[in-house]
Amino acid sequence: MKHYKMIAGLVLVVLLGLVLNNCSGNGESASAEDAAKRVYVKPGSYDEFYAFLSGGFSGQMAVYGLPSGRLFRVISVFSQNPESGYGYSEETKGMLMTSFGFVPWDDAHHPELSETNGEHDGRWLFINGNNTPRVARIDLTTFETAEIIEIPNSGGNHGSPFITENTEYVIASTRFSVPIPNRDVPISSYKENFKGTLSFISVDNKSGDMNLAFQLVVPGLDYDLAHAGKGPSHDWAFFTCYNSEQANSLLEINASQNDKDFIAAVNWKKAEEYVKAGKAKKVSAEYYNNSYSDVTHSTTSRKMNEVLMLDPKDCAGMIYYIPTPKSPHGVDVDPSGEYIVGGGKLSTVLPVHSFQKIIKAIDEKNFDGEFDGIPILKYDAVVAGEVQDPGLGPLHTEFDGKGYAYTSAFLSSEIVKWKLGTWEVVDRVPTYYSIGHLMIPGGDTRKPAGKYVLALNKITKDRYLPTGPELTQSAQLYDISGDKMQLLSDFPTIGEPHYAQAIAADILMKNSKKFYKLEENKNPYSIKGEKEGRVERKGNEIHIYLSSTRSHFKPDNIEGVKVGDKVFWHVTNLEQDWDIPHGFAVKGNNNSELLVMPGQTKTLVWTPAKAGIYPFYCTDFCSALHQEMQGYIRVSEVGSSVKLSFN
């Protein structure tokens, strides 16, 4: 009997061993121990890269460290954030103003770092608002949104914000073609009335200020993604488009009929010349340009009224269509600037166009007819090669700077590595699951740091502990320093990461601001010391100049406010110390709370509806006596004789 038990035990051990062995037998993964070592960043040590992952439908931007995958910060961009008061405070509400009024949310897809000589310079980060067409610029010394510009004549700003090599322009294309100017027409008149636009937003080299320099009005298609040229193709920008069928309903069928759609190649230098030569028409267009100053700590919203528009019909040699199979999504330019890769979602091959051949075909007028007046280059004349079997649903390509390209394939859930020039696939690894974009640090610049590739996945299913029907999206880090890609780690992300950018940590960290200098604070409601803390009445407006410092507010007892008064809390954080924000919250506020950085002033409006005593307090654990950092405000009935007083 004992004997049997022993044998049964042995069998169990062997079976268990087999099972365990199978579980760890994932070919493309580095051994767990080895992978852990490569992504482990010792407590107190720094990551090698900052990675910026778009928040997708969250409308925000997330900042992670690589290789650890640790989340450092979520930057408020297009969505209100009640924890900091972004989009709620008087100083930041203006950032979300548009020609449609206040739009406190968006769908943010593509972060792009500013460039000098085709390399990341670490000054600014741009990101698009897909829904209400906008581009935001984030200041990388403060990691705050510094500017948002709206794009008129756009039906949806998906193909944006891609950057020319010296950040001369941020380029943007419209996903939806729409009537320009927008007007009430039958949807079925698409072919006749709907147009697309390609926008060029200039960026001031010193201040970073954005200005909508000009737009090209182009045939009514769906413009999808873009990238600017590099080196020899510096003067050019490339835009994919699908729906060359010009369908206006059930696009998944009706826009998938043609074998080839287009990549639009735009010579932006030539466009500039045409603008200078007066070929552009001034067209009235309503849009907003909102900029935030970290000196006044407030937003200036400017309503703009016109835009310069170029019509390709008046501008020969400015734009060409390159036939590209089939409903292409991403368009990516290799570090040399010679190869332009089109990711045809429904294509079985990945076409790579040659810039030299494009120029030759243009010179030789090697055209295959035209589309709505725009010359179509001959596919065979411009294609450098086709990558066979690039996975199913190829979308985006990044480069490692060592002669290889990495393409994400959504349907087959994999990254496919192939060689530039020979177009042969050399490696492929699965992703978990349904990869969209992928990102190599600097992988869309002239100088990629080909050490890692990050897969940005749409679906995670069984990869993490389940959290009900809504599951996290994920990023997966692969080591690409060797011949074979190796999965190192994966980590959950906020919102939905579409595209991402990464930059060496030492470029950014030395410029990171520690606090705002109080003496430089030019907010009209700022105070420079506790003694200036006060309360003033102007009609039914109450202005409270409130100082916060460890561990008290000044004033902290306020009386004489009446029901229906509009109370402005102007909170200045007097601290001049690193990492000492103070929060502010008043009971029952229908607005939000505030987080005020050292040296900063923020204003929150509160309209008390009932008489009584309302407590207010600091919401950021600032000091040992943080719990004592509190005050009371007394609200009296209209007509009460309580005098305005404070201490």
Add this chain to the structure above:
Amino acid sequence: MKNISKLLMISAAVLLLGSFLFPIWEIDLRAPQYPEGLGLRIWVDQITGMKDGDLNLINNLNHYIGMKTIQPESIPELKIMPYLIVLFTVLGLFAGIINKKWIKIGWLVLLMLVLVFGLYDFYLWGYDYGHNLNPHAPIKVPGMAYQPPVLGTKQLLNMNARSLPGLGTYFIMISIILSSLSIYQDKKRKEEKTNG
């Protein structure tokens, strides 16, 4: 030989002015929350932070223990010290030009007396800040005083205070050494003369 003695004394006098260029004393505070450091720099005519905002910050932190705020403009020594340095420089130059041993000894003794008194005065200020605390301070630890050391380190609650002379003081020390050497030269010369 006489020229060397003269040169040493004149250099000693001129080097005193070096104390204007650098802090004469440095007090650094170390605490876990301040990996970037925190400190005060005492100059002959002012008190500054080790970095921007440190003085404000230290005053702000000190209010928890009820310490008076450090207001450089209300410390009379910071107004007197620059004149003293200039005075000693002029006197030293004078002593060097005349190059009389006893005048130089007188200068040196006087300078050292002033220095010793200065250190004692510094101790008194520290004592006053460390002991005369607001009785309503939020943090009161029975028997605890917050006097920073004149020289060396001391744990003051969560802060480790380290007090050391700054480069400015080293200039004064070099000045003392050079003037002593000048006097020693005179002595040697006299002995040589006597022996010769």
